[in-house]
Amino acid sequence: xxxxTYRQALNEALIEEMERDPDVFxxxxxxxVYGGAYGVTADLWKxxxxxxxxxxxxxxNAIVGVGLxxxxxxxxxxxEIMYIDFIGLCLEQLNNQVAKIRYMFGGKCTVPLxxxxxxxxxxxxxxxxxxxxxxxxxHIPGIKVVMPATPYDAKGLLKSSIRENNPVVFIEHKMxxxxxxxxxxxxxxxxxxxxxxxxxxxDVTLITYSKMLFACMEAANIxxxxxISAEIVDLRTLLPMDMDTVIKSLEKTGRAAIVEEDxxxxxxxxxxxxxxxxxxxxxxxxxxxRVAGEDVPMPKSPxxxxxxxxxxxxxxxxxxxxxxx
Amino acid sequence: xxxxxxxxxxxLRQMMEIRQFEDMIMELLAKNIAEGGSHLYAGMEAVAAxxxxxxxxDDYITSTHRGHGHAVAKDGDLKALMAEILGKKTGVCKGKGxxxxxxxxxxxxxxxxxxxxxxxxxxxxAGLSMKLKKTGQIVVCxxxxxxxxNGIFFECLNMASLWKLPVxxxxxxxxxxxxxxxKRASAVEDLSKKALAFDIPSETVDGQDVLAVREAAGxxxxxxxxxxxxxxxxxxxxRYYGHSRSDTxxxxxxxxxxxxxxxxxxxxxxxxxxxxxxxxxxxxxxxEEFVAKxxxxxxDYAMKSPYPEPEELYTDLYV
Numbered sequence: 307x308x309x310x311t312y313r314q315a316l317n318e319a320l321i322e323e324m325e326r327d328p329d330v331f332x333x334x335x336x337x338x339v340y341g342g343a344y345g346v347t348a349d350l351w352k353x354x355x356x357x358x359x360x361x362x363x364x365x366x367n368a369i370v371g372v373g374l375x376x377x378x379x380x381x382x383x384x385x386e387i388m389y390i391d392f393i394g395l396c397l398e399q400l401n402n403q404v405a406k407i408r409y410m411f412g413g414k415c416t417v418p419l420x421x422x423x424x425x426x427x428x429x430x431x432x433x434x435x436x437x438x439x440x441x442x443x444x445h446i447p448g449i450k451v452v453m454p455a456t457p458y459d460a461k462g463l464l465k466s467s468i469r470e471n472n473p474v475v476f477i478e479h480k481m482x483x484x485x486x487x488x489x490x491x492x493x494x495x496x497x498x499x500x501x502x503x504x505x506x507x508x509d510v511t512l513i514t515y516s517k518m519l520f521a522c523m524e525a526a527n528i529x530x531x532x533x534i535s536a537e538i539v540d541l542r543t544l545l546p547m548d549m550d551t552v553i554k555s556l557e558k559t560g561r562a563a564i565v566e567e568d569x570x571x572x573x574x575x576x577x578x579x580x581x582x583x584x585x586x587x588x589x590x591x592x593x594x595x596r597v598a599g600e601d602v603p604m605p606k607s608p609x610x611x612x613x614x615x616x617x618x619x620x621x622x623x624x625x626x627x628x629x630x631x
Numbered sequence: 632x633x634x635x636x637x638x639x640x641x642x643l644r645q646m647m648e649i650r651q652f653e654d655m656i657m658e659l660l661a662k663n664i665a666e667g668g669s670h671l672y673a674g675m676e677a678v679a680a681x682x683x684x685x686x687x688x689d690d691y692i693t694s695t696h697r698g699h700g701h702a703v704a705k706d707g708d709l710k711a712l713m714a715e716i717l718g719k720k721t722g723v724c725k726g727k728g729x730x731x732x733x734x735x736x737x738x739x740x741x742x743x744x745x746x747x748x749x750x751x752x753x754x755x756x757a758g759l760s761m762k763l764k765k766t767g768q769i770v771v772c773x774x775x776x777x778x779x780x781n782g783i784f785f786e787c788l789n790m791a792s793l794w795k796l797p798v799x800x801x802x803x804x805x806x807x808x809x810x811x812x813x814k815r816a817s818a819v820e821d822l823s824k825k826a827l828a829f830d831i832p833s834e835t836v837d838g839q840d841v842l843a844v845r846e847a848a849g850x851x852x853x854x855x856x857x858x859x860x861x862x863x864x865x866x867x868x869x870r871y872y873g874h875s876r877s878d879t880x881x882x883x884x885x886x887x888x889x890x891x892x893x894x895x896x897x898x899x900x901x902x903x904x905x906x907x908x909x910x911x912x913x914x915x916x917x918x919e920e921f922v923a924k925x926x927x928x929x930x931d932y933a934m935k936s937p938y939p940e941p942e943e944l945y946t947d948l949y950v
Contacts, residue, residue: 331763357763363793368786371752372759378741379691379760399783402746403753410732411742412725413947448948471950 307488315457315489316346316422316478319464320384322493324354327382330468333360333369334386334422343388344424344483366395370421374404377419377473384468390425390477391437404473405448416471420464426517426567427615428481433603436611438516438568443475444545444577450474450498451545455519457487459542462496470498479517501548503555507537510625511555513578514565515541518616522565525621534629544574552578553586560591561628567615570598592631595624634842639909640918642684642841646676646897647922648709649700653872655926656699656716656730660876664934665717669730672700674871677896678803679704681844682771682864685852691739691757691770693750695803697870698743701773702733705740709929719936726939727947747808748774748781751800755787758796758861769797769855771848777808779822788861792829795860799851800826802865803838809874810882826863838868839896842903869894 310318324330331354332347338361341348351359362369366387373385387393393400400421408415427436443451452467452474454460460478467474504519505526512522519540526536537555541547556562562582564575575596582594597616605611653673659665672679679700683692686705694701702712708723715722716730723735734742741757744750754772761768778784779802791798802822806813814820826833832854836847844866851862869891873880880888904910 360794363786363789365783365786365790367783368752368755368790371783371787372756372790375693375741375753375756375758376760376763377756378736378753379757380764381760383756398746398749399752403744403749407742408950409948410724410728411734411736411947412722412727414724414734415736416950450949 307490309486310457310489311483312457312460312478312485312487313345313483315461316464317348319461319468320347320350321353323465323468324358329380329382330384331358331360331381332384332386333362333373335362335364335388337361337386342386344480346422346478347386366392367399370396370399370404373419373421374399374407374417377417378407378415382418382468384420384422387421387423389435390423390439391434393423393439393442400449401446405446409448417473418471419473420467420470420476421474422476422478424478424480426479426481427604427611430606430608430611432606436604438599440477440544441568441572441574441577444574448473449545450543451477452498452543453477453516454542455482455516455540457485457489459496461489462494463498463542466495466498469495474498477516481517499543499546499548501539501541501543501551503537503551504540505536505538507535507559509535509559510561510563510628511537511539511552511559512563512565512621512625513539513541513552515544516567518565518567521616521618521621525618525625528618528622529625534625536625547578547581549581549585552582553589556582556586556589560589562590563595563597563621563624563628565597565616565621567599569601570596571601573598592628595628597621597624634904634907634909636909639904640914642680643897643901643904643910643915643918644922645680645684645704646841646900647919648925649673649676649679649703650897651922651926652699652703652709652712655930657872659930667729668875669699669716670697670875671870671872672697674891674895675700675803675805675838675868677841677844677900678801678838678866678868679773681841682801682848685845685848686771687768689739690768691741693741693754693757693770693772694733694743695750695773695775695778696731696743696745696747697775698733699730702735702740702743705735706738707735709925710932713929713933714936717933718938719933720939720943721932721936725943725947748778748783750774751778751783751787754798755791755796758791758798759794761797762794767856769799769852771799771801773801773803775808776802776804776806776813776822777816779825780817788826788829788831791861792831795858797855797858798861799848799855800861800863802863803868804865805868805870807874807882810878812882823863823865831861831863833863833865835865835867838866839894839899841896841900
């Protein structure tokens, strides 16, 4: 299989869906001439012009609101919010309007809107350009939240998100854009709401998503040499969350560590832990452990930034603790 | 200009429908038959009826937290609207929206909104759709004076002008955002000036005069339809009731209320129609009685309708 980057995979998904459906159009800050802050929409403006690739003013709330209005009236917009850190500027439209409008209207409308954004630490950009805010979003019934890790998943899930008749927030990771992975030529999609076992194991389950998948893979290699067999569940979609796959894994391993980049308190792992307690308590041999981001604004200093997010050592330590108690 | 009799009757009927609808809701609230709250449109009828009467059936509107008037005027089904306000299964949103979320997309009503300025984005986005799809449809975005101080108002006006979107922004200036007067909330008291920053043409009209509203709306709707971009109408008007049920109206005088009640949009219009010989006093009375009967039927229908089934709690969230 050919190998392409996460960025190229996303770019291909956009092109394929724009070719497939004339109602698909893109809007966002610096996505046209510039090609997107992280280059995901590169060359699309040249190909499709102003009507289908719209540079917007710096108006995040209106980008989401306008996307909604267009989605309600026959278009299939893909809006880009440059950094998830800016999501606070458009939470009113996202939470009150986008997520609720179909329900409030008694199901008499659909919202085929995709909101692409990216998050995560790793570029020493400081507190306003490095956050992981997905847990805010999974608290909003009415939207779906997708967070792919590999180029293959990124492409297949973005295509599904664009075709979805519900609003989707699609969160990319800024440190993955240059990461390469196998992506077949030609058409495929990946269902929203399906986790995937990225590595099989029998002693401990590492439940993760987005960039932390790769830290887990590395940790699993180290643990294997110590005789610990780690299974890795890549959630891929956080809302709705595929707990069946998680529980099935726990039936086998009886031990769970959740590895997430977002702040620990009230984070995504808290929700996963609660659901494990409700649905899989009997399978557990010990407490669930969270390996999560620290509860601090993301510091600039590269030394401090590394400390603020989980790494391979912390994941290994958690797995050992689960095994040895 | 002498008006067509049928059109005069239609405008009068719509304004009376809105008035009686709101008076009825007030009564139902007082009797605790209607639970929760409602922001009533009484006094402002000429704005909704005037603007919407200039639209085609498939044109869109977005509405506000004070949205019953717009919903009624945009081909609203009185029974389904009344049932919605009571949270009934037969409501226009199956009882899940209520007063703050009256909507009927099939009739071009993209919804009332619980968030002040919340629908500006929806209207602007619908305008973008109309432009991209080249359908010739246009969008009217209703909002209040209070919304003109909100961030998304400025974001949307900028985009609409930049992209020449077919949206007519109609600011219903009823002088108060809940309790705070325009004077105390907006650095610019002449709200039409706010459009100038975006190079959007604006016009201020007497919102109590349905014919003046129609004339202005007609002009700007035509401009939007012909691809010349957005416009901004400020309709000066007044709400008779307080902001909501608990409002004691301490922020305005009884004299001011009296002044505006003397400028009642229904009285002004029916008086003029009678004077010009378009409608007789008898015909006006007939319309009023017709509407009273409609309203009685709507309330009866709403009250007799069942509440949603328990399984409805989780339906309609996702497709």
